[in-house]
Amino acid sequence: MIDDDHASPLLEVRGITKTFAGVQALKGVHLSVRAGEVHCVLGQNGAGKSTLIKTLAGVHQPDAGEILWRGETNTIADPLAAIALGIATMYQELDVVDGLTIAENIFLGHEHSTGGMLKVAHANRLTRELLTRLGHGDIPPTTEVGQLSAANKQIVSMARALSHEAKLIIMDEPSAVLDSGEVSNLFRVIRELTSQGIAVVYISHRLEEIRQIGDRISVIKDGRSTASGLAVSETPTRDLIKLMTGREVANVFPDAVPVPANAPILLEVTHLHLRGHFSDLDFTVRAGEIVGLAGLVGSGRSEILETIYGARKATSGSVSVQGKVLRAGSVAAAVESGMGFSPEERKSQGLILGEPIYKNVTLSTFGRFARGGLLNEGAEKDATRGQIEALELRPADPERPARTLSGGNQQKILLARWLIHGTRVLLLDEPTRGVDVGARAEIYALIRRLAAEGTAIVIVSSEIEEVLGLSDRVLVIGDGDVLAEKNASDIDESGVLDLVMKGSAA
Amino acid sequence: MSEQKSPILADAAPLPGASHQTERPSAVKRILGGSVGRNLGLVIALVVLFIIGTITAGERFANIDNVLTILRLASIIGVISIGMTFVITAAGIDLSVGSVMGLATVVASLTAVQLAATQTSWILMVVVALAVGAVAGLVNGVVIAYGNVVAFMATLAMLVGARGLAELISGRRTQIVTNTGFLEFTRGSLLGVPLLIWIFVIVAIAAWILLNRTTFGRRTVAIGGNAEASRLAGIKVKRHLVMVYMLSGLTAGIAAIMMLGRTTAGTSTHGTLYELDAIAAVVVGGTLLIGGRGTIVGTILGVLIFSTLTNIFTQNNLDTSVQAIAKGLIIVIAVLLQQRFATRDTR
Numbered sequence: 001m002i003d004d005d006h007a008s009p010l011l012e013v014r015g016i017t018k019t020f021a022g023v024q025a026l027k028g029v030h031l032s033v034r035a036g037e038v039h040c041v042l043g044q045n046g047a048g049k050s051t052l053i054k055t056l057a058g059v060h061q062p063d064a065g066e067i068l069w070r071g072e073t074n075t076i077a078d079p080l081a082a083i084a085l086g087i088a089t090m091y092q093e094l095d096v097v098d099g100l101t102i103a104e105n106i107f108l109g110h111e112h113s114t115g116g117m118l119k120v121a122h123a124n125r126l127t128r129e130l131l132t133r134l135g136h137g138d139i140p141p142t143t144e145v146g147q148l149s150a151a152n153k154q155i156v157s158m159a160r161a162l163s164h165e166a167k168l169i170i171m172d173e174p175s176a177v178l179d180s181g182e183v184s185n186l187f188r189v190i191r192e193l194t195s196q197g198i199a200v201v202y203i204s205h206r207l208e209e210i211r212q213i214g215d216r217i218s219v220i221k222d223g224r225s226t227a228s229g230l231a232v233s234e235t236p237t238r239d240l241i242k243l244m245t246g247r248e249v250a251n252v253f254p255d256a257v258p259v260p261a262n263a264p265i266l267l268e269v270t271h272l273h274l275r276g277h278f279s280d281l282d283f284t285v286r287a288g289e290i291v292g293l294a295g296l297v298g299s300g301r302s303e304i305l306e307t308i309y310g311a312r313k314a315t316s317g318s319v320s321v322q323g324k325v326l327r328a329g330s331v332a333a334a335v336e337s338g339m340g341f342s343p344e345e346r347k348s349q350g351l352i353l354g355e356p357i358y359k360n361v362t363l364s365t366f367g368r369f370a371r372g373g374l375l376n377e378g379a380e381k382d383a384t385r386g387q388i389e390a391l392e393l394r395p396a397d398p399e400r401p402a403r404t405l406s407g408g409n410q411q412k413i414l415l416a417r418w419l420i421h422g423t424r425v426l427l428l429d430e431p432t433r434g435v436d437v438g439a440r441a442e443i444y445a446l447i448r449r450l451a452a453e454g455t456a457i458v459i460v461s462s463e464i465e466e467v468l469g470l471s472d473r474v475l476v477i478g479d480g481d482v483l484a485e486k487n488a489s490d491i492d493e494s495g496v497l498d499l500v501m502k503g504s505a506a
Numbered sequence: 507m508s509e510q511k512s513p514i515l516a517d518a519a520p521l522p523g524a525s526h527q528t529e530r531p532s533a534v535k536r537i538l539g540g541s542v543g544r545n546l547g548l549v550i551a552l553v554v555l556f557i558i559g560t561i562t563a564g565e566r567f568a569n570i571d572n573v574l575t576i577l578r579l580a581s582i583i584g585v586i587s588i589g590m591t592f593v594i595t596a597a598g599i600d601l602s603v604g605s606v607m608g609l610a611t612v613v614a615s616l617t618a619v620q621l622a623a624t625q626t627s628w629i630l631m632v633v634v635a636l637a638v639g640a641v642a643g644l645v646n647g648v649v650i651a652y653g654n655v656v657a658f659m660a661t662l663a664m665l666v667g668a669r670g671l672a673e674l675i676s677g678r679r680t681q682i683v684t685n686t687g688f689l690e691f692t693r694g695s696l697l698g699v700p701l702l703i704w705i706f707v708i709v710a711i712a713a714w715i716l717l718n719r720t721t722f723g724r725r726t727v728a729i730g731g732n733a734e735a736s737r738l739a740g741i742k743v744k745r746h747l748v749m750v751y752m753l754s755g756l757t758a759g760i761a762a763i764m765m766l767g768r769t770t771a772g773t774s775t776h777g778t779l780y781e782l783d784a785i786a787a788v789v790v791g792g793t794l795l796i797g798g799r800g801t802i803v804g805t806i807l808g809v810l811i812f813s814t815l816t817n818i819f820t821q822n823n824l825d826t827s828v829q830a831i832a833k834g835l836i837i838v839i840a841v842l843l844q845q846r847f848a849t850r851d852t853r
Contacts, residue, residue, distance in 0.1 A: 311738060335740030343738055350732035350738065356799055359724070363739040366724050373720045417739065 008071060010035045010199050011056075011087075011168055016065030019049055025051040026062070027223040031201075033168065038190060038200045040210045040232070043220035043435040044244055046406070052220065053170055056201075057089040058082035088161030089170045092177075094153045098146030103127040106143050106160045130159040133196070134189050151182035158189065166270060169193065170201040175209055176434075181296065187213050196292050206466070207437065209236055219243040234345040245438035252441050253469035254448040256488070259289045262324070266456035267339075269308060272317035278480030281317070285425070285456040290447070292471030292488065293460045294496045300462045300480040303343055305427045308458070309341040310334040321425055335364055337425075340418030342411070342427040344460075350414050351402045352424045358384035358398035361416045387416035391446060408432075408439030415446060426450065428459045444470055464493045476500065547843070548807035551836075555814045563821035572817065574700065574809035580813035581706035582764045584806060585789075587784040588713045589757030591805045593751050594600065594788050595717070597730040597797025598657040600754045602646060602664035604762075604780030608773070609672040610638040610762030615681040615772030624824040629685030635766070636759040642668060643755020647748030665781065681772040692767020702764050709760060726750060729795025781826075786833070787812055790840040812834065 013031040017024065025321040026048050033039045054060045058069070058172050067074055069085055072091045076082045082089070096105050103123045112119045112126075127141035139148075148371040154174055161169045171190075173185045175266045190200055190213055204210060210217060210232060216417060217235060219227040226243045239483065272281040278300040285291045293301040306312045308319050313329025320326060321337040334341075343349035351360050358377075361384045384398040393412040395405070402413060411431055418426055431447065432440045447470060451457050459466050466476060468488050476483040476491075476499045483499045484491075559567040566572065586603050593600045613619065614635040623630040642664060649660040683689060694701045717723035725746050728736045737743045758777075765776050789795055790811065791804030812833065819829040 309738075332740050332742050333739055341738055343735075349731070349734050352728055352735055352798065355727070355731055358730070363728060363736065363741070370721045373722060375719055375721060375724060478641050 009033060009068075010070060012066075012068040013052075013056070014068070016052075016055060016067065017061055018055060018062050020118060025223055026055070026067070028225065029220060029223070030225045030228045031218050032229055033199050033207075035167065035193050036197045037215040037468070038194055038213050039229075039441055040202045040204065040214035040217045040218055040280050041220065041242060042204070042207075042210065042244055044438055047220045047244070047453070048223040049220060050172070052225075053089060053091075053172055053201075053203065056082065056087060056170060058087075083166075086165060086167035087170065088164055088166035088168070090161070090174060092152075092159045092172045092174075093158050096145050096153050096156055099144065101142045101144055102139065102156050103141040105156055106130065106163050108160075109234070117183050119222060126163070127159065130162050131155070133162060135156055135192055135194070136189075147374035149182070150177040151185065152313075154178075155189065158193070166198065168199045168201065170203070172203045174202070175204060175206060178487065183209065185359050186406070207240060208242075208243070208463075210218065211237075215369040217495065221246060241437055245484075250284035252444065254445050256290075256472055257288065257448070258450050259272060259286055261474055263287045265306075266322055267402050267458070268320045268323075270318050270320070272304075272307060273315045274303055274307045274312060274317065275315040277307075278477075281482065283475060283482070283485070285458060287424070287454045287456055288451050288472065290451050290457045290471045293458065293472045293477050294464050294467040294474050295477035296462075296500055298478045299476050299500070302429055303480075304477070305341065305458065305460055306343075308334075308340060309427055325387075336431070338421075338423055339425045339427065340421060340423035341427045342414040342418070342429060342431055346407070346410055346414065350422065351410060353403040353441075354401055356399045356401055357388075357393070357405070357413060360402045360413050361387060361398075361420060364417055364421050381419055384416070387419055390419070391416055392442070406436070406439065407434035408443060409435065411443055412446070415443075415450075419450075425456045426458070428457065430461055431459065432461070432463075464496050466492065468496070545801070545803055545807060548804060552807060552811055552814065555811060557820065559814065559818045559821065562818065566821050567818065572821075574703065576810070576813050576817045577703045577706070578700055578768075579816065580809045581702040582761050582768070583760045583780060583783050583787065583813070584706045584809040585709050585757050585764065586780055587809050588709055588786040588802060590781075590784040590788050591713070591791070591793050591800050591802055592717065592726055593634045593657075593754045594785070594793050594795060595730045595797060595800025596747060596750045597733065598650065598747065598750065599661060599785070600643075600646065600751060601658065601661040601781045602642065602668055603754060603758045603784055604777035605665045605669040605672065606639055606642040606758040607765065607777035607780060609642065609675075609777065610635040610759050611766050611772035612672040612676045612681065612774055613638045613772075614762060615683050615766060615853065616675070620683070620685050623685050624690065628685050628691060631683075631685060631688050631766070632763055635762040636756060639757070639759025639762065640752050641755070642758070643752035644748065646755065647751030651744040651747040651750065660688060660717035669708040669774060674772070675751045676772070676774050678774060683766050683770045683772065687769060689767065692763060693770075702768060703762055705760065709757065710806055717800055717802055722746075723747070724832050726799060727800065730794075730800070731849055732798070739752040752829045771799070783812065786837050790837060808840075 010095040011031070011033040013029060014030045015030060016029060018028055020027040029048065029052055031041070041049055043337065046375055051060060055062050055394050056076065058079045058081050061075070061463045067076060074085065076087070078090040097108065100108065106127050107123050112122050124141040125301065130136060131137050131139055131141065134155055136152070139152060139155070141492045145153060148156065153472065157380070158169065174186060178186060189349050194201060200266065202213060208505070215232045217227065217232055217240065218225060219240065221244055244425060265284045266287050267285040269281055273279040293304060295301045303312060310326065310329055310331045310333060318325050324337060326331040326337055347353060352363070358381045366375060367382060369376045381398045387393065388396045388398065391412045393409050393416065402410060405413070407413050430445065432443055435443060447457060447459070459467060459470060468491065474488050474491060476496055478500045586607065590600055590603060614631045618629060619634050646661050646664050649655050650657050653660070692701060696704055718724065725736070725741055728741060729746060731744055733743055766772055787808035788805050791801055791806070791808035792802060793800040806852070815832060816829060819826065
């Protein structure tokens, strides 16, 4: 079945290499994409996926190797040449213009006009056809793109690719900005495309998605192909992780440590209510316990964490840490009581990207290192080095700007921040978003270790599997209500989804 | 394979094949891109200006007295610019500094205040000027932080309002400073250097320590770099912003004292357009307008560049309009350079 000789490939990449300023980003990548298939390209951050995409899109020129398009050698000199061949690329940061309508966006750069006058009605009609092909004929072509959700902006981007009569569409982590409902819609659209004979190169590091949408997989590690054209259905996840990371991942989730029944209650949430989001929320977390909030995006789970932390002001109800009630709407009070929070958007809410690691690590505690208001940066760096060692944070240099770190290591900065603080209650919102598979296991192990040391942890994740694998106890959230409270071992992913679906139907 | 033994290394380094040295920019690039390099550029610009001054005006330019003149010229706007540096570092802006300074000169030189100062001590005038500045800054800060008004608009309102208040109080008349104690102090000199310059130096040193070595400075930089992350880390962002604007008002108050000493008069027109000179000096100095990075040394160099430029034009009896064009060019070039550094940082 995995035999390229029979079906002649649409695109073939043979051993391309690319060096930037002495750094070899690609060291020999092979790829063979057939018409009408979804070909997944897997790789950790920094493996060379982006360079590969940009080479196919004509942004970069390979130093060596060949690119064959429909069996003929081709040099893709620039992005226009790629479009002319029929290769369209959807980057993670969608290149749509918010102020223009859908039709204007789609025909941007190749407008239909007579004597300089735009043929607006014509463009709108063609746009409606393209949107219909993508199963979104209901969106009016004259809608301003700025009004659209991220998911619909992707549709516009795909319609634009179709308007160029693309034969191959490269999608760079398209699901990163979508919630699970939108992802299934995206998959429907992708199947629509492939049924029309269009090939899709799907870049992602979410293995679950690749299982759902992919036909074949190629894996890149450190700029080199470690596998090319594996059939998705015949390749176990364990093998894929090994191909990506070069090592065995025996068990991603660490074993839970039973929480003693007499462990003290550290966090108590009583009748907590945030107007428009959730109401009458009650739960407690004991020392050493990990409680997971499972639910879809929009279920109110992030708002719950933010309200507990005081980042949003509760309408009514109370939060207490170790028996002491916190002032509503005060992050400072929560931090003082020993609570820590790792926000959903790590880069915009958690870190000061331009500042060095140590200043990010001590962001909640630099006052403690100071005497009479005078900072003691040496002590801050020493404390940071201690955390770097304990958490195996890399690079192990406190002076490095946070921006230069990988997602997993940026997450470790936030954990280090709260470890130095001596946090007893830790709230984690999407702790592994943007963290690649290899580093996830490490984050999981760290979270479990913190619990074992007596921290009470509340975790929110859009990956239900993660919530279940990591937690001792799970609260299933739907529309701001707790639909069920279960031991994590007593429920599985489909059980959670069942509850969520029933809850929203009711 | 070391790669397999240490999994995290593979995660951290984008390309394990490349050594850490190749990932980092070369030492030369790092220094030029860093704060030292940026200040070095300003020092070079200043040296060039001195050479130009010496060539065009010769002895009239290159003598100690003229250097002191330049420094005295720089001192008042310098003190204001230092306050502005904190505000801009915190990702804010304070357009009101000039008119707040004007208001402070008027209030501190009111007949009633001067009379009370004569009966007690000239220090009273100093305290009044500082208090006016601090209160104006407090109002700015509260409106911005707790009223959620954009800093540009809030301080623009203060610019207009404070100027109007100063006119109302003074009846648009110039109020002469008669208090001898005050004049002796502010017009005095120490070791041959006028007191105005000493005040500038002391404020500069204090500000450098405050920005670079204290928790106050760290909070300022953190809030400017990412206010939301700072808030979620437990920093009281609103309260701190109020203090930053109060600091800016306070430096306007200090500048008012210096202005009263230099001109021996308080008037509502003092400090007109000073806010623009201050912002220009701060930005030319290398403080990022988007916040998160501030440099006191850069600001001082920025102020010195502008005051040296003014001095050269005066010494050569050149048109002030041409000077304004030169100033404009310097600002544009500095911002262009700054953007290049900024994009290099974010790459």
